[in-house]
Amino acid sequence: MQLxxxxxxxxxxxxxxxxxxxxxxSPSAGVDDCIYICDTCKTQxxxxxxxxxxxxxxxxxxxxxxxxxxxxxxxxxxxxxKSEGWPQDLLDMMYLDEDTRQWAKAGxxxxxxxxxxxxxxxxxxxxxxxTVVLIKDLKVKGSxxxxxxxxxxxxxxxxxxxxxxxxxxxxxxxxxxxxxFVKKV
Ligand SMILES: [Zn+2]
Numbered sequence: 001m002q003l004x005x006x007x008x009x010x011x012x013x014x015x016x017x018x019x020x021x022x023x024x025x026s027p028s029a030g031v032d033d034c035i036y037i038c039d040t041c042k043t044q045x046x047x048x049x050x051x052x053x054x055x056x057x058x059x060x061x062x063x064x065x066x067x068x069x070x071x072x073x074x075x076x077x078x079x080x081x082k083s084e085g086w087p088q089d090l091l092d093m094m095y096l097d098e099d100t101r102q103w104a105k106a107g108x109x110x111x112x113x114x115x116x117x118x119x120x121x122x123x124x125x126x127x128x129x130x131t132v133v134l135i136k137d138l139k140v141k142g143s144x145x146x147x148x149x150x151x152x153x154x155x156x157x158x159x160x161x162x163x164x165x166x167x168x169x170x171x172x173x174x175x176x177x178x179x180x181f182v183k184k185v
Contacts, residue, residue: 009038010070011077012058021045023069025106027099035069045073048080056081063090068100075104116163120184126166129155132182140175147175152185 008015017039026033037045044051056077063074075096081087096104118126121135131154138147147170159165159176167176 004036004067009041010035010065010067011037011041011062011073012055013061014038014040021073023072023103025103026069026072027103027106033069035067035073037073045077051081053081053084056087059087059090063094068097068103071096071100072104075101116158116160118158118163118166118179120182121180122183124184126156126158126179126182126184128157131185132156132166132168132177133185134177134181135183136181138177138181140170140173143173145171145173147171147177153177153182 004010007018009018015038018036019039019042020034021037021042022034040052040055044055059074059078062070063078065071065074071094075091075094078087078091078094082091120126120132126132131152134147134149134151134153136149139145140147151170153168153170156166156168156177159167164179165176166179166182167174169175
């Protein structure tokens with residue numbers, strides 16, 4: 001392991017304080033599932049809220065590693081950051097063979113699910129059961145109904161796959177509402 005990595009972090013190239021990190025959801029157990037990384041990388045992998053975007057410019061190099069476990073980790077981190085633009089460009093260039101791609105995705109779908117956070121128009125976090133007020137008139141898709149500005153929607157539920165959508169009842173109708181048009185009360 002140390003030999004393969006040349007005593008450098010396999011993601012960012014930093015030296016010192018390196019540790020073995022087992023890349024989750026690997027199809028088989030063994031040393032091939034592990035990468036050798038620095039504290040900085042490990043901390044940020046494990047705590048998505050404290051990501052230093054510039055640190056991950058290192059993926060520009062490490063995504064070309066010949067080691068599948070490194071490719072998987074690079075792919076996952078790029079996916080986590082892709083809304084920034086450049087990581088998406090790198091993802092587009094990246095090549096993973098089929099097995100490696102499956103492995104990479106095995107982790108990322110789970111991650112993104114737990115990362116979905118619904119926010120109202122003011123950026124407040126919305127939770128299942130909250131009451132919201134519509135901040136503009138909304139045409140309800142598939143009907144002639146208009147949900148009026150100021151209408152309150154009680155006990156909303158959250159779309160588990162899309163952070164922009166919540167659901168609730170207006171005038172007895174179950175409707176989907178875009179989070180940009182509501183305010184939590
Ligand atoms: Zn590192």
